[in-house]
Amino acid sequence: MSLITSIQKYSIHDGDGIRTTVFFKGCLLKCLWCHNPETQCFKPQLLCDSERCAGCGSCAVVCPQNAVREEAGKMVTDRKLCTGCGTCVDSCNLNLREVAGKEYTVSELVKELRKDEMFYEESGGGVTLSGGEVMMADMDYVEELVKRLDRMGISVAIDTCGQAPYENFERLLPYTDTFLYDIKTMDNEIHKKYMGMGNEQILENLERISSKGARIYIRIPVIREVNGTKEDMEEIIRYLREKQIRVANINLLPYHNTGSGKYEKLGLTYGGTKLHAPSGEEMEQFVTLFKQSGFQNVKIGG
Ligand code: SF4
Ligand code: SF4
Known part of the structure; x- marks a missing residue:
């Protein structure tokens, strides 16, 4: 059984087409600006x-x-x-x-997700499993879920921060159309400071799923204090090229503080008050950098 915080219908920023996004509860990273703080803890929360x-x-x-x-x-x-x-x-x-944090059986969840099947078919969409971190949920549960969706011909995308054992990725690879995979920064110390953990396992998992032929959308939350310079973006580009990551799309996601209001309701303090989004002009420059480096499918937003 896994805890789910919400099921969001008609999502158009969580992969291809119209999707229904399932938010699983629990994540090992603690990104200071997390938009869904109610998904960080693995237990139910008031x-x-x-x-x-x-x-x-x-x-x-x-x-x-x-x-x-x-x-x-x-x-x-x-x-x-x-x-x-x-x-x-x-x-x-x-x-x-x-x-x-609500428990659903796999059958209950599949029943709920099938209600939107018509939209998936018409738009080339499907189901996106997100969080929190779906790759840290009960993997017997998640594997059963993706297998059943796969058998029904429903596309599955996995939205992940990458911080999970590789074995979990391996179990889902055969049934996953696309991984929406976050890269925040190549600087391990900055990663520890803003995400609470280093990036070693995240990068290793990315390289391994790429070598197995996964279809990958790289998603980069762009935050001035974390990765907001030309040099930061060039480091990410260098990494993607050197490791020959199979990149289908790159999404540059400017920082926003949506979700900061939820912290107080959880009895928490929002840690992102000193963070800023780059200017529109800077974002356009980052797009150009990626394009000049051979990544043509790059855009601002999801
Ligand atoms: S109004 Fe306040 S005290 Fe009354 S039930 Fe709601 S939260 Fe509790
Ligand atoms: S305050 Fe917490 S423990 Fe008490 S009833 Fe509400 S959810 Fe349950």
Whole structure:
């Protein structure tokens, strides 16, 4: 069984055509600007819009962990005690509480994904498994899911940060049309500083799936402080060329802080406040750099 935080329909930025994107919960990286912070932790998590809390106390009454207490007229959830059980969700008349992380059986999930089959067929789309990090989910579950989608002729794309054991990639390779594979920076120290871990395994996995013939879209979140110089992009280009990575597409994704509002609801602090997107002109220059280096399918955005 795997925890899923959401299923997003009609996605047009997660691979070819119209896709339904499944967000799995849990990721080993801790990117400071993560747009989906509710997918980082491997356990269910409570989100609460405390700013709008009326202090009625209904959630405190039902909480089996006594995790909710009053502080200055508002109800505050002790994150160390909260198990994300969800008992309090329906108690809030203002609908301020929700839990990220729901279990689906493979059959339930396939049933849900098949509802959009008509859109996949018409647009050349399919299903994208994302996160969090789908390659760190229960791999028996994920393998069964992709096999069943494959048997039904539904295209599967894997959106990955690459930080997972190679064996997991190997299991999915025969059933995966496209890997949407993130590269953030070639500088290992910068990688550790902004992503919480080095990039060794990420690059090794990329080289190995490429050598096995995987179809790969390289996705680069472009952030001034992380990889925003011409030299940073040239290093990535040099790496892709030297390792002869089979690149079908390159997507340059300018930094944005969508998702920063979710941190407070999770009782977390957004770590990306000092990060910036490059200018439009700089982004265009990066596109030109890739094109001049022989990568023609490069664009800004997903
Ligand atoms: S999710 Fe469960 S443990 Fe957490 S505050 Fe609500 S009722 Fe209590
Ligand atoms: S039930 Fe909702 S409004 Fe009432 S105290 Fe809990 S979070 Fe606040």
